[in-house]
Amino acid sequence: MKQIHYKADSRGKADHGWLKSRFSFSFAEYHNPSRVHFGLLRVLNDDTIAAGTGFGAHPHDNMEIVTIVLKGEVLHKDNTGTNESIKAGEVQIMSAGTGIVHSEHASTGGELQLLQIWIFPKERNIKPRYDQKVFDETNKNGRFQTLVSPEKTGETLWINQDAWLSVGRFDKDTTVNYKIHKNGNGVFAFVIEGAMEIGAEKLGKRDAIGIWDTSEMDMKINAGSEVLLIDVPMM
Numbered sequence: 001m002k003q004i005h006y007k008a009d010s011r012g013k014a015d016h017g018w019l020k021s022r023f024s025f026s027f028a029e030y031h032n033p034s035r036v037h038f039g040l041l042r043v044l045n046d047d048t049i050a051a052g053t054g055f056g057a058h059p060h061d062n063m064e065i066v067t068i069v070l071k072g073e074v075l076h077k078d079n080t081g082t083n084e085s086i087k088a089g090e091v092q093i094m095s096a097g098t099g100i101v102h103s104e105h106a107s108t109g110g111e112l113q114l115l116q117i118w119i120f121p122k123e124r125n126i127k128p129r130y131d132q133k134v135f136d137e138t139n140k141n142g143r144f145q146t147l148v149s150p151e152k153t154g155e156t157l158w159i160n161q162d163a164w165l166s167v168g169r170f171d172k173d174t175t176v177n178y179k180i181h182k183n184g185n186g187v188f189a190f191v192i193e194g195a196m197e198i199g200a201e202k203l204g205k206r207d208a209i210g211i212w213d214t215s216e217m218d219m220k221i222n223a224g225s226e227v228l229l230i231d232v233p234m235m
Contacts, residue, residue: 001214003199006035008206011046018053022046024190024208038188038210039234040161043118046206049074051112054105060096064119064159066148067092067104068167068228070192072112078102082130091147092132093157095121100128115192119232122150122161133157137169144168144178144229164231170194170221178229179216186212186234194225 012023012030023030024044025037036042042063054075067074073087078094079101086092094100106112133156139145148165149156159165164181180187189198190208197220201209211217212234221227 001217002212003201004038004210005201005203006208006210008204008208011206018050020048022206039186039212039232040120040163041117041188041230041232042120043116044188044190044208044230045116047112047114047116049106049112049114051106051110052108054112055103057101057103059099059101060094061099062121062124063096064121064161064163065094065096066117066119066157066159066165067094068115068117068147070113070115072110072114073107074112074114075105075107076102076130078128078130080128080130084130084132086132089137090132090134091157093130093148093159095126095129095160097121097124097126097128097160115190115228117165117230119159119161119163119230126160131157140167140169142168142170142172142174144176144227162233164229166229166231167192167226168221168229169226170223172223174221174223176219176221177216178219180214181231182233183215184233184235185231186210187217188230188232189219190228190230192226192228194222194227196221196225196227
């Protein structure tokens with residue numbers, strides 16, 4: 001098993017007043033040649049956006065973009081005609097494909113906190129696509145619930161890649177064995193809240209670890225923790 005540890009305070013950062021961001025990988029003005037991607041995971045941005053502000057219309061292409069809202073509400077518009085709001089507990093996915101132009105703003109009701117994840121697509125130049133889903137928060141307590149997968153079952157959001165995104169919340173100290181979904185994939189584990197251990201590595205809030213060249217991993221997760229797992233091809 002191989003691994004790389006990402007301490008929370010080692011991430012890139014930006015403070016534009018209305019927007020405060022932390023970058024797990026090189027993004028915008030932050031460039032670190034040793035942190036460009038983890039396998040096909042290209043971006044994990046941890047953003048806090050002031051109420052009523054946000055990103056104006058801007059383009060993307062050939063990227064799978066997942067947004068997990070942690071607090072508040074994001075208002076989304078794009079040139080496919082989609083005009084939606086996504087609240088805490090909801091997840092959004094957008095296949096940029098041949099090209100999409102969208103805007104994202106925090107509602108005027110309060111501060112917005114979200115994680116935005118970019119994953120390189122399996123098939124390029126597909127028709128742009130948008131979807132979002134509400135997940136039952138109680139189903140995440142004490143176990144990992146899959147939010148995004150390449151399986152078109154309707155139980156998860158579909159992604160154009162052999163990738164699985166899961167979140168778990170744990171009220172009690174818990175030991176979890178996680179089996180990687182596909183041979184050749186690795187897992188990027190990100191602690192949203194709380195703390196956990198993987199082998200000898202201890203991770204606190206917003207720490208992360210990338211693990212590959214293994215088929216499974218054991219996690220000791222502390223009570224009160226919330227953890228995101230991104231199971232993604234390494235090449």
